[in-house]
Amino acid sequence: MRFDVLTIFPEQIRAVMDSSIIGRAQKNNILQINAHDIREYTTDKHRKTDDSPYGGSRGMVMKAEPIYNCFKAVTKDLKNVHTVYMSPKGKTLTQKKAAELLKYDNIVILCGHYEGVDQRILDMIVDEEISVGDYVLTGGELPAMVLIDTVARMVEGVLPEEDCFTDESHFNSLLEYPHYTRPEIFMGKRVPEVLLNGHHKKICEFRREKSIETTAAKRPEMLLNADLTEKEKKFAAKIKRNNTRKNKMLNELSKLQNGSDIRGIALEGTEGENVNLTPAVAELLARAFAEFLSVKTGKAVNELKIGIGRDSRLSGPDLLNAAAKGLKKSSATVYDCSLATTPSMFMSTVLDGFKYDGSIMITASHLPFNRNGMKFFCEDGGLESFEIKKLIEIAVKGEFSQGEGKILKADIISAYADSLVEKIRLKTGLQKPLLNKKIVVDAGNGAGGFFVEKVLKPLGADTKGSLYLEPDGSFPNHIPNPEDKEAMESITKAVLDNKADMGVIFDTDVDRAAAVSGDGKEINKNALIALLATVIMRDCDKKNPVIVTDSVTSSELAEFLEDIGVTHRRFKRGYKNVINECKRLNKENIYCPLAVETSGHGAFSENYFLDDGAYIICKLLIEMSLLSKDNKNLFDNISKLEYPVESTEIRIKLTDSDFKKQGIEMLEKVQEFVEASDEFTMLKENFEGIRADFKCENEKGWFLLRLSLHDPLMVLNIEARTAGTVEKIKNKLSEYIAF
Missing domain, CATH: 3.40.120.10 (Alpha-D-Glucose-1,6-Bisphosphate, subunit A, domain 3)
Structure with missing residues (x-):
């Protein structure tokens, strides 16, 4: 497990973390703990990392720029990074919370000082705020070390034995309001106007309101002990209702996530299937993507170039237009690529003449005509599932850049096709390497019809007899x-x-x-x-x-x-x-x-x-x-590739509410059976479910039993080299699998 601490006092971290049990775990390569000096990432010649806050205050606030630069450098090659800010505004660290953090391979911890950290950097990079208690320390280093110690000691191999700890919780009045410091505009995000006008009363009212809002959002139980006026109680109740709405919205949008894609029902007319991927949802997710890209690229949203394309689905134009308009509202420059392919939309981030900061493809692959979805790309590739989850959280938060962007037309599919033609010509050394070749294409009325006119014909192929090249989303x-x-x-x-x-x-x-x-x-x-x-x-x-x-x-x-x-x-x-x-x-x-x-x-x-x-x-x-x-x-x-004589795939529904537990129990029973059998042999290297070879006299085959990636299903694949063997394998497994 790896921890990266962003701090202005790295020596404090090293002095403690390099010793004792935690130090030994590092030497044994069980843990990796790095302390990074934020001062090394400031552009100030005096290595200054703080400044006075807008709106006035007795203390100083840590600046966004050096923290952002440090964070980007540290996380450049890391995947699934979870960033924590040690703050009295966060949820209290408990043993349960520490155990939850074990699921992350990489944890970045930001240590604050003075009055805190510019709120914009917290909004941009922090996944959660954690408090070690309802009290104030001079800096975040001690809490960071408490967090590391609490989590690290539960990592397998760090301690000789497992220890148990009881949960803790705290109650207090209100959480602190957000802070902002120079510059006034950071990556397109402005300091709230009220903090710039010097009106002390309005500043106080703003900060009080933000304190109530923050408490209601992050520690609502603390409001029970807060001393609020009747007006403030009504405001807190309104915030609570809004948070309830946001939680419902988060739940609904999360249902659209299918691994690293967004998938939903986009057209009415199919009984029992209600539309949940609307133009409004597409707009919301597109705007969230712009905010995501802003953080990833270090550009303000009004500096971003984002391409958007679609396949031939009937709902595609409406979803594309809504997403494009949303991006325009967020001040981005949008390139409407219209009918395109998923690979071409990724290539729009790397091809010369395009090189967009990101791209969106409106598609649901091979799903029925009433479905649609969204894929998101940057130059690193498609967003991972954890990034889609983050994008949904940004959408629910609803804090988007504002401005007037523009929508331009772009022809990515022609440029993409030209790149394919050029690759083929380069590799074959011929201008028309497919001359005298007859090649027919079935595009199924999807987005693949371009391949005939823009790739095969320029290479000399005879494509007569090709089918369904015209896009038709029905x-x-x-x-x-x-x-x-x-x-x-x-x-x-x-x-x-x-x-x-x-x-x-x-x-x-x-x-x-x-x-x-x-x-x-x-x-x-x-x-x-x-x-x-x-x-x-x-x-x-x-x-x-x-x-x-x-x-x-x-x-x-x-x-x-x-x-x-x-x-x-x-x-x-x-x-x-x-x-x-x-x-x-x-x-x-x-x-x-x-x-x-x-x-x-x-x-x-x-x-x-x-x-x-x-x-x-x-x-x-x-x-x-x-x-x-x-x-x-x-x-x-x-020609020497052999094929199975028989094959089948059987999908078995899991009916328990905890279907994963039910599936694991089924796998365990089948494994016990296989290990005790003379006819089955478990594969030594296997990364999913149970795969075993079957051999009985002249009969040969294999089966794979696995838990579905997304659905409450067990999937059983069986293949055999002899007739009748698939049924024989199935019968032998039937005692342990409810077909």
Whole structure:
């Protein structure tokens, strides 16, 4: 576990934390505790970190700029950072609170001094304020060390035995009002006007009101003992009602979070499904994203450039317009990219001529026509789930920058397509490498129709026979989904009817893809992973490159990858999990060029670790062109890949209120059975659920039982190399799984 303390007295932290049990834990690499001197990050030649407050006061206030600079430097390469400000205004530190903090790998602690810290920096970087008691100290260093000690001693290995502590709580009157100091405007955020006019009475009234407001929001129980006038009691009651409304709003918006995406119902007309992703919600989340980007980039909102695009869904234009108008209200410059793809919207943050500070894609991938959603990007990639949670919290708080931005039109899809064409030409050395090749595309009326006109035709391909290229969010022909049986039958028929060399199919927003060979074989799931692996091996100058896949890939794929010299790392379900594992391996100098899911999400390390269906197809087109020079067929690359004879996926509903506990108990029972069985063998390296191989005489197969990522479901995958074996495995598990 890592702690980073931002302080003007780092020597205090080091003197205590480098000794005793905590010091020993650091030497044993169980803990990492760093003290950072805020003075090192000030631009003041005297290394000054404080200034007098607006509105007047007897003390000084710590400035925002050096703290912000220090925070950015410290957290640059950290993920899931939880920032704490030690403050008497915070919730009281208890053993329960300390235990909750154990879930974070990285905790940043800000130590205040004097009258406190400029309120704007607290709003921007602090996740929560914690108090060690209702009393005042000269600085935050001692409380910081108390917090570190309380949390660290519960980290496994720090103490020889577990200790138990009782909870504590405090009651007091009112919390302190927020402070502000120079500069008057920091990253577009202004000091409240009342503090600048010198009117002492109004300043006092403002501060009293803010104290009541802060107490009602952060420590409402303290109001019971506060000495309030009747007017103030009514004001406090109003704040409480507002907080109740905000809590309800937080709950409703949180329901829209689906991992690292926002997903909801955007159109009426489906019985039992009420609209919860409205234009108003899209506007709110877009404005919250602008505030998020402001902190991340260090730019004021009026300096931000934000792109926004959509797929072909019927609700897309209304949601895009609402989000764009919201960003304009927040003073940002908005680039309306209209119909676009998810990968192209990420590329808008890195492509020359664009390089937006962030981008939003309005999409719900392959979900039904009445659904929609939002994805958020910056140059580092898509926001993680913890960042989406933070964005929702910003939206609920509702404190947005104000101003008059502008909305401009932009054509990202053409620039993105041009970049793909250029990559193919560069790799093949030909202007028209697909000349004499017939390639048909099924876009499923999603956003992928551009690929025919803007990529394939400029490269010389004959695309006659392509299907459903026109965007139509009612999806009248089939769901745009490479995993959908009807969709794959559609593109397969198009290939055979038109005697094409290759068929291509995308999902709605083109972050997934699959292919079909000239003889009508589906190249998706395991086959697509195998084919991409052969492409990698052509360019690879390193031994045993690693490919990360999700957990449900076949045993036959693992054998194929091993035979061609690829190290297969079978990881967890969820494209973000697979991609993040690929990133982690590369950071550790383990060459991992590809992360890919059986769903068709595939991300190359050479392409920003971006899951991009169009890029996947481009890699196949390059390989097709290069092999054609030697009269070889692309799909012969996987002629030795074997396939299971049978396969099935069974979803088992969990009915207990604590469905995770129910699921874990089911896994434990199945594990006990497998370990006692002579026919099943547990996989040694497995990152999700239970995976076991089955062998009984000539029968072979495997199963994977896992808890669903988001839903109250157990998912059971079974594959077999012999007929009838899937049912046999299922029957053997039926005593422990309620089918």
